[in-house]
Amino acid sequence: MKRLKHTAVLLTVILTGILFLAGCSIKKTENRPTITIGCKNDVPGFGLLDTTTGVISGFEIDVASAAARIIYGDDVEIRLQPVTAKTRGPLLDTGELDMVAATFTITDARSKFFNFTQSYYTDHIKLMVRKASGIRSFADLDGCTIGVSQSSTSRQALETAADEQGMTLSFSEYGGYPEIKVALDSGRVDCFAVDGAILNGYLDESALILPDEFESQEYGIAIAKYNSDLAEKADAALTEMKNNGDIKKLMEKWGIT
Missing domain, CATH: 3.40.190.10 (Periplasmic binding protein-like II)
Known part of the structure; x- marks a missing residue:
């Protein structure tokens, strides 16, 4: 009787281990690149929160998301985090954000602390x-x-x-x-x-x-100084989007002139 109990316990341990390893394996295969983008949620046309659906949408959301897909592929997971003019810089510095597309004006002073892509909009x-x-x-x-x-x-x-x-x-x-x-x-x-x-x-x-x-006011995508590789890729993505007309199409989509 004791031997049967011991065998049952042993089988349970083995099965648990197999399931755990299977779970780990599934998690690995399902992993995909993730990028966190700082955006505005209070600027109609550029980045605005729909309080009914909880979805943030706008021109800058589309521009940054398209750039991310060019860099990482269509399978990239895009996470949006609302920012203000005061919080967007510090959140980049701490690594909580990978990039910011939030009516962030390119200036000489800011370029000392952040990498900026070329401008995608002028105001x-x-x-x-x-x-x-x-x-x-x-x-x-x-x-x-x-x-x-x-x-x-x-x-x-x-x-x-x-x-x-x-x-x-x-x-x-x-x-x-x-x-x-x-x-x-x-x-x-x-x-x-x-x-x-x-x-x-x-x-x-x-x-x-x-x-x-x-x-x-020239708006650019901002990226932390320590992430120059991503900044170069984001800039190249914007060049591609300008050349193929995607930026223009997105401006027309959101009624931005």
Whole structure:
């Protein structure tokens, strides 16, 4: 009787081991490359979260995803992680993100800390105000408060323009674009300043975008400095997408000009 029990236990151990090894084997064969992309989830047309489905979609999502498939193949698993202007850089540095496609403007200062691909979109800083405010030009904003995103390039560009025209501006920084729009609607700021394509996503009947524009904004895919190999491959992928017309098709798909 004892021998039978011992044999049963032994068979159980052997079977468990076989199943475990089989599980490991399946896991290995199912492994595929994974890339984590930092993106915006509050910019209509570029990267916006559908609160009903939980899906983030937009022009930049498609551009970065297509680049990832060119680099790693169609089987690549793409993970999206929402970022803000303040968090995207640190998350690249820590390795939590492999690349960022999140209205990230290429500048000389930023290029010292991150690898950037070539630009996939060009924009300019623009200004949104309430129609009822009576503000109709940049000059009318003298003494006003401008709402900008944290760590964005908008503030510096407007400070430079204000100095050149002898104007005085105040700034309030916010963590996200919806917050700035709410601040504009409530009168806590007099103007919402950011890239024109982003403002277009927040334009409604109560607001207007001024004709003034400032500093060209070239968007690129950002990758950590220590990952130059991926940066080179991502840049080559964008070249391919420009040459075969894919970038243009994606702009048309999302109504981006």
